[in-house]
Amino acid sequence: MEQLNWYYPEDLNEAARLVSDGDKAPHSGGTALIRKGFRKIKSIVDLSRLPMHDIEVQRDRIEIGAMCSYDDIIRAFRSVDPGHVLVQSLKNSASTPLRNRITAGGSVAAFPAWSDFVGPLLLLDAKVDLIGRETGTFPLSNYLNRRELRAGSIITRILTENFPHKGLHYRETRTHVDYPAFTITLTAAPADGVFKGLRVVVVGNKERFRRLTELEAALNGKTGSILDSLNIDDFFPVDFPDRKHGSGEYLGHVARIALMDMLKMIAGGQA
Amino acid sequence: MKTKLTVNNKPVSVQFSPTDRLLDVLRNNGFSEVKEGCRDGECGACVVLLNGKLVNSCQVLAASAMDATVTTVKGLEKDKAAPIQEAFVDAGAVQCGFCTPGMVLATYALLQENPAPDTRQIQQALDGNLCRCTGYVKIIEAVQLAAERTNSHE
């Protein structure tokens, strides 16, 4: 452990060169690295001096530098759209001092089951900019699913769509300050009693995440009254592992109830 | 590894190993007002202001805080910290006192940004600080009292 080396690159080329051999761990907030321990790590590349601290919120797109903290993201939306789905999800995640430390890039790379960040990003069709062994812009879902994209590369920026949709983010927790067992995130265009542009994603299930495309197709264009006859089981192909919060079966029941409540809120214009 | 930190406005040279946490480096160098609770980022006993931001020092690797400015509860500006500390005593928000340095720092960080927080905002700002003694009601009253006193002096 004493031989562990730290590198402090000051430009992106140097950082890309350092990480591309795949045997050095990038460091952003460090919270997941500390939790995991350093047994398998020989070198660390600190990303804090790289130009990845900016965030830009436009009407139709969002660009988040990988070193932005959860708090930076919440602040960036404060004057523009304080009810944005990213604000709803992040302001209840972890705790105030942790939100000052946890970064966007580290959170996507770590993608824990309790992530409050990845669900909204998936709904916003996020892409990640990578440098290192892989260079270019890749859909977030590919980055999460393909190991070869992650090893030896650094996320420098997260790019997403933005739209004036309503959003809701549900966290299944035992107390306010708890890791969620799973999250459900939903966005929909505001429309009088009719589902429009509905997108739903579950994070923390056995597959790690699942976009509920069948449910979206069944509801989009329909009025809220369709919920009275909807059998949610037909549109919820999601299994949860057993967690401290409860058995997988229990979490599945809770998720279905939470999702129905969220859909009713959207249909009733309460979101 | 070595670096020079500025802790409570004074330069401090520190040595540490590559995986040491800022919490341990501070405590090993005499800043025992930074308390060690869970070491997991859950209790807030260890919070400090790192370059002005409230963070859990147990969740910060010292090697990532090269040349940083750190403020512990003892380094807060006296005129701003004293009303908070007095309010905690007057409201009965201190029992064993173990959480108090973290609570005072979190309150300071909140009032710097929002001088008149409502109850919800106080709860949110202190959501990373656990207290096993008081039950939190008096802590929230203390923050309200500190805000009132600070505002009436200004």
Ligand SMILES: Cc1cc2nc3c(=O)[nH]c(=O)nc-3n(C[C@H](O)[C@H](O)[C@H](O)COP(=O)(O)OP(=O)(O)OC[C@H]3O[C@@H](n4cnc5c(N)ncnc54)[C@H](O)[C@@H]3O)c2cc1C
């Ligand atoms: C007590 C506690 C509670 C928490 N609760 C929540 C919660 O409720 N909701 C939530 O969303 N999160 C929560 N988190 C945060 C989450 O668990 C992770 O710790 C965090 O998201 C990691 O971000 P980081 O910036 O600290 O990453 P780091 O620890 O720096 O890095 C994480 C991983 O990604 C790699 N990495 C870092 N930066 C990059 C990059 N730019 N590109 C590629 N790879 C990179 C690292 O090598 C490492 O493998 C909590 C954390 C703690 C400690």
Ligand code: FES
């Ligand atoms: S000791 Fe750091 S949060 Fe508990």
Ligand code: FES
């Ligand atoms: S006063 Fe004892 S832990 Fe808060």
